[in-house]
Amino acid sequence: MSTEVKEKEVIKIKPAESFLSKRRRKILVDPLDDNNPISIQVLGICSALAVTIKLEPTIVMSISVVFVMIFSSLITSLIRNYIPVRVRIIVQLAIIATLVTLVSEFLKAFNYEMFKVLGAFVGLIITNCIILGRLEAYAMGNKPYDSVLDALGSSVGYAWIILVVAFFRELLGSGSVLGFKVFEMLGWYSFPTNGLFVDSIGAFIILGLLIWAQRTRNGYIEN
């Protein structure tokens, strides 16, 4: 206990921490693998199932989540000392909801096709527990730059998982990658596409395999 306090004091006294110090690198890299929001914390599963049928909407979704995550963390962290504790969740939600609405409006204006495909799912970023979770657990108590790093790590950790899931779902379910019929290009015209992967069940299967592979590699032990 006492050593912890000492460490914190030491950090405070330091004139300037390097731009990407070891501690900060850990904040950034941890959620990508060891503490991944989807595969380890099992958060944000619903959107991971819903938008991953094709790769292209998944890319748009990933960019949207990264954007909302980073800016909501930054804003929350900047005003963290002014947010009344009793209404902090409402404030956080209002910030997230505003950013999500902005993303949705911009999408409708500049990429209407994608807006139609993603439809309600962009609005549902508000309920993505990863975002609210990081705001409450990290941005409320840390400096802006650290919070942005944490947000970037968590959102990219979310993004890479759904991109991998979407890649395999589109490949096996529709026989294409980003709309290109890869198997036909390779001369395999009778590739048997599997309808299971177009359904959410396919996402569960791939997500399960992904978690299995990751836990085996990292030697994860259930408590």
Next chain:
Amino acid sequence: MQQSNLYIISFTLIMTIFLGSLLSFTRMQLGPIQKKQVEIDTKKKILGAVMDISTLTSDEVLNLYNEKMKSIVIDLDGEEIIQADGSKLVAEEINIQKNYKIDPKERKYPVFMFSSNGESVDYYIFPMFGNGLWDWISGFIALDEKLNTVIGVAFDHKSETPGLGARISSEEIQDRYKGKMIYNQINELVSVKMLKSENNKGLGSHEVDGMSGATITAYGLNDMISHYFECYDPYISKIKTSPRSLTFNK
């Protein structure tokens, strides 16, 4: 200080006003662009029923549409709807989904006409709306100048099963409608029906090969098409008996 009720109320008030203004400002700025996107989308669907527009850019679609398409809004009797102040309705702004929910007699029916030379109509395009298996389905059916042969169709759906009912929006299924007839030889309305199961042999001129595993969606399509052609029938027979000189006043 932070915990006082006054502080909390002022904080939330300022936050609400700030975020609210930000959002309404964005909405005002983006509104016209969004409206144009919706317009392009509708016009693409209408043109898509008569030609392949996949290679055209949005601006080309709009130009082509403005040049070649005319539209009219009719009622169930097949007469053009003139509003109380003498103005006509804009067919592109009619919401077919909203109209579907009201009594057929009260509905406003848009009809789109494609003319390559600006004088005579080549194709008539009829929008329609109905129910699939899970949610709504909609479509545009283009008929030739004699108002009988199907030139092309464009179907859309909200949440039919991918790989099964969702195939109605694929080119493969839509091509099956080309060349089919809506009226029989003695000029009675028969509509066009999608059959159950796939690879049916000896299809008649009012029959379309079905989709395996999507019979309910197919029946939804059949109901939608026959219902709407019944509604459009008075207009179609009027045009057939007395071909109107078109009001293609440019």
